[in-house]
Amino acid sequence: MKVLKFGGSSLASPERIKLVAKTVQKHLKQDKTLVIFSAFGGVTNDLLEMANLASQEDLAYKELFAKNEKRHLEAVKELIPVSAQSGILSKVKTELNRLETLYEGVFLLNELSNKTRHVVSGFGEILSSLIIAEYFKNLGVDAQLVDSRELVVCKNNNKKVQVNYPQTYARIKEYFSKTDASLFLAPGFVARNEQGVPSTLGRGGSDFSAALYSAALDVAQVLVYTDVNGMYTANPQIVPHAYPLKDISYQEAMELSHFGAKVLYPPTLQPLLDKQISIQIKNTMKPEEVGTLISKSSEKNFRWVTGITHIDAIKLLNIEGSGMVGIPGFSKRFFEVLFKENINVVLITQASSEHSICVAVEEDEASLAKEALDIAFEAEIEHKKIKPVTIEEDVAIVALVGDRMKSHHGLSGKMFSALGNNNVNIRAIAQGSSERNISAVIAKKDVHKALNTLHEQFFEVPSKELNLFITGVGNVGAKFLNQLKQQEKFLLEKLRLKVRVHGLSNSSKMVFDEKGIDLQHWEKALENGEKADKSEFFKKVSQLNLRNSIFVDNTASADISAWYREYLANSVSVVTCNKIACADSFENYLELQNLAREYGASFLYETNVGAGLPIIDTLKNLVASGDRITKIQAVLSGSLNFVFNTYKGEEPFYKTVEMAMEEGYTEPDPKIDLSGVDVARKILILARESGHQMELEDIESEDFLSEESLATTNNEDFFTLLKKDEPKFQEIYKSAEANNAQLKYVAQLENGKAKVGLQEVDAQHPFYNLSGSDNIVLFFTERYPEQPLIVKGAGAGADVTASGIFADVIRIGKK
Structure with a gap:
């Protein structure tokens, strides 16, 4: 016999149910088949929401009830021929009437017990299985509806449900030994406790139902159909580059599902593991996809890390104090309190000094846990031996999972280094003795960043x-x-x-x-x-x-x-x-x-x-290597170099400045360049990178512009004054020409002092033949005392500046 399970997403609409039927019929051609169904997509959430609304005397539950009633009745009308609808409509309405009566009782009593919550939450599976069974019968399939409430037995109806395996297995075996059909259909999730009261197997319990049937009937494999292509390396909704895993071990699947992978309900694996029954996770919408096979560990699997997962619905409980140190049985008392309150501990970490214990619990149980612990340790708290329990909110657990992690050194280092480099602070760390899981508690706001960082580190092509x-x-x-x-x-x-x-x-x-x-x-x-x-x-x-x-x-x-x-x-x-x-x-x-x-x-x-010139990088490398800068001489303004290389006294100076602006060599306000402020800032930066503690006002500046032009507040006024000062610019040019020199705006750092200004440079100087908008820097150091280290090239323009920005981004990428 084959066992198939279809989740709520596979049953979200009549169209999807028809697709499910085609998949089931393909399996029927090969063997008898048992199919376990969840509720229609989203119905269980609505059932619980209606119960909560009713308990608060909020009549909005009736609107939600009407919406769900309409949904189920419309599914009948779309799936079942009109001539065959009366019988199934009667059954569906009967169940809906029972459900409505329960909600009315909750509303009148203003009380929602755990027992009632279990009963109402199971109606989704009862309704879906009734409708789908009738649909198969009208397709001409020999289909038998199985009532899981008569076969699956729970030990209690508390929040933490436990299954009575001997009774459950015995009832399932007896039922199938006496009943014959080609197709069996059963609601998942629902059960009864040992007293015969309706109960459920917990959220996601339809997977568990499929596992119980499979174990009882000793099948070779159970197929779980959902809306994704299997279990992924990480949650694909958070990590875009996550991809489905072809095969994983039972233990890996347990860790991944326990730590938040929602494809599989955690208790599902235990009965299958005991009998070595494999699980195939398949996509209902893409049944041809291979999916994920869960079985015992395979030797051919060479992955160090199998998956990354997380839980964000948790809170941390912290208890600390000197009164804990060296006291035998303290931890026993701590965990015994949580056990008595039926509170599950997700993660545990304790300082080796025994000064503190930190545990993670489900967020809706944190307040109860704190209250119980504070009462249990009331005497110690009163005598200041320990502090009251604190709750840390807005945290999450991220976990690396993999069978072979224990065989590979340095995984923890890679994990924590990757998170640390992205400023993801780790609040607590835990690692199981099997070394199959490394868990870290981080801020909830960092989950997206952490999962993507770790996935990039461990799963993606090195990039x-x-x-x-x-x-x-x-x-x-x-x-x-x-x-x-x-x-x-x-x-x-x-x-x-x-x-x-x-x-x-x-x-x-x-x-x-x-x-x-x-x-x-x-x-x-x-x-x-x-x-x-x-x-x-x-x-x-x-x-x-x-x-x-x-x-x-x-x-x-x-x-x-x-x-x-x-x-x-x-x-x-x-x-x-x-x-x-x-x-x-x-x-x-x-x-x-x-x-x-x-x-x-x-x-x-x-x-x-x-x-785009590597000037600062070169300087940093010189300093880092232990060299000492003795002097820097530089032409650092591409705009000023362009201006004085172009200005020949024939065209007015202001025309040359306008040309420099049009070519993109100057700032939008050209006064920034011509005033020398830009160059002063640059030599200041080089001075600081050389190790000098210097301020901008410490830079001596020899202005060639008039004070009046420097005081202007807009370009129009500035250019007006440049025209007025043309005779001065002609005089400066003719002086340089007479001395067979070139005009260069030079920055210099020497003996802890820096200055900038326009200079006449003779033909023997390295600056003399500097053309266009090029920059040049001479680094005189203890290693380069006579012949300086020279960096020269294009020092202005949008393209080269953009390429410099680009290079800095690449530096970060290669870091």
Whole structure:
């Protein structure tokens, strides 16, 4: 005989029931078949909700009852021919009348007992099996309806249901030895206790019913049909890259189901394990899929970790105090109290000092557990030997599961390292003696991040996912997004990096997409976004709480840079071409560096100096290797270099500045470049990276612009004064020409002092032939005292700046 079980999702509509019938008929061609049915999808939840509403004297239960009554009657009308409907409609209405009477009693008494809760919750299976049995009979199938309440016997009707296995097996065997049919149909979930009172097997109990029938009848395999392709490496609704497992052991399935994998009800496995009956998890909608086979451990399975799962409906109970240390029997008393209250402990951890015990329990039992424990240890609490029990809420358990974990070293390290790198704090840890499970208690808000991080670590092709949130999508930002799109395939294939953009913002709009923004159409997505708000942008990044999150700032805004500390303190890395933060007060600069270290985030700003040139990286490597910087000389403004390389005294100076703006070499406010403030910030950053504690006002600046032009507040006034000051610019140029020199705006750091200013550079100097918008830096060090280490190349422009941002993102990916 074959045993099949169909869950509520497989019976959610008449169309799905017809699909189920086709699957059942295929099995009937091969052997006699017993099919166990759940309630129609969602009905059990409604039954319990109606009971709760009725107990609160809330008449809304009647509306919900009418909705479910209509659903079942319409299923009859769609599945059964009109000529055959009267009999089944009568049976269904009789059961619905009984159910309605129960709810009326609950409403009048204003009381919902555990016994009544069990009785009403089982009506879903009774109704579904009645309707489906009649449907099969009208298909011409020799179908026999089995009443599971007459065969499955429970030891009690409390919340924690236990089955009387000897009686149950005996009744099932006797029934099937005396009854013959090609197809048997039975409601799952329902049972009676030893006193004959209707009961149930607990939520998910239809799986358990199938297991009990299978064990009693000694079948070779039970097939469990659901709405997914088997048991997955992780919950696919949380982890998009999770995939179904072809085969796992009984023990692995027990661990996964116990820790939250909802495909299988945990008690299901015990009767099957005892008789070595395998389970095949199949998809009702895709019956051709292989699914997952659960059997005894297979030698051909070489996975170290089989699956990742979690429980979020828990709370932690903590008890601590010096009065626990060295006291024999304390733990016994603690767990005895929980046992007497029938409270199940999900996880246990105890400090080796015996100073504290921490356990996880189901969230609806935490208050009862605390009350019972505080009463049991009242004397110790009163004498300050221990503290009252505390409850920690908003926590969850994540667990790695696998038979072969014990054979592989370093799994715990990989697990905790991966979580730690994403700022997932671990509240408690437990590992079973079988080493088949490593569990960690974390904040509930971090579950999504933790599961995806662990899945990436243990199941995916060695790769890393970077999740970007970008503000500033103008010239540089647009180029950066284009580079990301262009290099998407290369990054995945060559560097094993999956880069997704989840948030974009400009000065007026912002847009978010948890699944990732399509970089082919990002402009349209942003255009249809919501109003930009820096605070809301940060809040959204925090709420999404994605692993390997990176905030990318392509602006020159002080308001944006002021948010860096918030991102870093939430373990979100920061990549920026915005120099303001690193050139702010030394205290702020140092705080950002410390926050990055403290919270395991990266703070990268290579483009602050030299755009895409590896200037800061080279300097850091020199310092890290033990070299000491003695002097730095540099041309660090691509815009100023372009301006003075282009200006020949023929065209007015302001025309050259306008050209630099059009080419994208200057900031939107060109005064920032021409005033030397931008260069001063850059040499300040290099000074700090060299180890000097310096402020911006410490940088000596020799201005070539008039004080009046520097005081302007808009570009129109600024250009008016540039026109007025043309004679001065002509004089500066002619002086350099007379001395056979080039004009370069030079930054210098030496002996702890820094200065910036326009200089005449002779033909022997490395700066003399610097063309276009190129930058150049000379590093004089103890290792390079005479011939400096030179970094030279394009130091301005949207493309090279974007490539520098891109390189910093890659650095984080390869970290």
